[in-house]
Amino acid sequence: MDRKNGSDDYVIRVVGSPADIDADAWDRLHDAQPSAGPFTRHAYLLAATASGSATEDTGWSPSFLTVSAGGELVAACPLYVKDHSYGEYVFDWAWADAYHRHGLRYYPKLLSAVPFTPVPGPRLLARDQASRIALLEGMTQFATQAGLSSAHVLFLDEADQAAARAAGWLMRSTVQFHWTQREPEPYADFADFLADLNRDKRKKIQQERRRVQEAGVTFTSHEGDAITPDLWDFFHRCYGQTYQEHRSTPYLTRDFFERMQRTMARHWLLFVAWRGEQRVAASLIAIDPDRRNAFGRYWGAVEHVPNLHFEACYYQPLAWCIAQGYRRFEGGAQGEHKMARGLLPVQTWSAHWLAHPQFSEAVADHLAREGEGVANYLEELGERRPFKA
Numbered sequence: 001m002d003r004k005n006g007s008d009d010y011v012i013r014v015v016g017s018p019a020d021i022d023a024d025a026w027d028r029l030h031d032a033q034p035s036a037g038p039f040t041r042h043a044y045l046l047a048a049t050a051s052g053s054a055t056e057d058t059g060w061s062p063s064f065l066t067v068s069a070g071g072e073l074v075a076a077c078p079l080y081v082k083d084h085s086y087g088e089y090v091f092d093w094a095w096a097d098a099y100h101r102h103g104l105r106y107y108p109k110l111l112s113a114v115p116f117t118p119v120p121g122p123r124l125l126a127r128d129q130a131s132r133i134a135l136l137e138g139m140t141q142f143a144t145q146a147g148l149s150s151a152h153v154l155f156l157d158e159a160d161q162a163a164a165r166a167a168g169w170l171m172r173s174t175v176q177f178h179w180t181q182r183e184p185e186p187y188a189d190f191a192d193f194l195a196d197l198n199r200d201k202r203k204k205i206q207q208e209r210r211r212v213q214e215a216g217v218t219f220t221s222h223e224g225d226a227i228t229p230d231l232w233d234f235f236h237r238c239y240g241q242t243y244q245e246h247r248s249t250p251y252l253t254r255d256f257f258e259r260m261q262r263t264m265a266r267h268w269l270l271f272v273a274w275r276g277e278q279r280v281a282a283s284l285i286a287i288d289p290d291r292r293n294a295f296g297r298y299w300g301a302v303e304h305v306p307n308l309h310f311e312a313c314y315y316q317p318l319a320w321c322i323a324q325g326y327r328r329f330e331g332g333a334q335g336e337h338k339m340a341r342g343l344l345p346v347q348t349w350s351a352h353w354l355a356h357p358q359f360s361e362a363v364a365d366h367l368a369r370e371g372e373g374v375a376n377y378l379e380e381l382g383e384r385r386p387f388k389a
Contacts, residue, residue: 012138015064018046025073033122035157039114043263051256054115059084067134075131083107089118089333090154090350110143113154116251118333120155120348132163153351164351172350173374177343179329190319201386208307215305222270235282238300271316283312292326314341345381
């Protein structure tokens with residue numbers, strides 16, 4: 001789809017592969033966003049497609065949207081035509097079921113998101129609000145022309161939220177759990193962090209860590225180029241094991257991580273758990289060294305050790321973040337159990353446009369009620385903070 005907007009002199013295009021978009025132009029837009037992070041860099045999105053992880057064969061047909069003015073790229077976003085709702089972490093299965101019960105097709109739908117990555121950040125990479133709204137208008141035009149049921153933008157940052165609201169999209173909120181460094185006096189080390197927790201939470205964490213130590217487990221950490229191909233192989237074995245235990249298939253191929261090592265090595269940190277000379281588990285963390293943020297991503301174990309998951313996915317990364325002066329650690333989607341480990345609730349947002357007027361109205365009513373429930377849930381969580389009063 002090519003469209004020229006005469007009033008703003010915008011040219012809007014749908015591009016079938018991120019490989020067909022100039023990487024430098026994309027990343028200049030990306031780096032200008034206040035909430036920029038590793039997951040919306042051109043190399044990350046290209047790797048997801050080129051590795052076979054997010055492709056038409058897996059139900060993620062790339063249809064990236066670009067907006068140009070005067071021959072210059074002024075806005076762009078990752079965009080996929082999807083025939084399912086897997087790998088999104090904002091659940092719309094009930095909407096799809098309602099469509100089906102009324103004899104209507106919910107799939108295919110249009111989705112702007114980072115595949116398999118529920119990390120809030122910029123989705124509408126744009127130089128200003130007008131070009132963000134142009135992206136949203138381009139999505140609705142594309143969805144209408146293609147006969148798609150709907151368009152969705154997941155885990156938006158504040159600028160994207162404002163644009164979506166201005167464009168009249170429906171807004172939906174969910175809850176994640178993030179750790180943030182103490183201010184104005186940062187934690188000196190993990191023991192200092194523990195001292196800030198109330199007695200019950202502190203005692204629970206100390207017990208969990210002690211059981212892992214008593215099992216004879218130690219950890220090594222490997223950052224960037226220090227993650228060797230052998231370590232990547234072991235990690236991917238652990239990653240696949242996690243999916244196998246849930247009778248599922250890993251979203252990301254080994255080739256995806258090979259591409260990450262080649263193009264984005266500085267954004268990865270791997271913790272490896274050892275029992276004696278044997279590796280028993282691995283936890284992969286994405287890091288943003290420029291903005292001092294870290295993101296819990298994937299983990300797995302080839303041997304069961306009680307409490308090893310908590311140590312590998314929370315305590316080791318938190319200790320590392322404190323030691324390295326990082327500001328924030330995001331623990332991934334959902335998981336109220338993370339709050340007992342010092343990660344506090346954070347509201348996240350998605351935006352939705354439905355072509356069918358009656359369904360759009362019904363979903364709007366549902367989201368209003370759901371939003372009240374989320375607000376009440378956040379208020380309840382606020383009364384159960386794990387830190388000392």
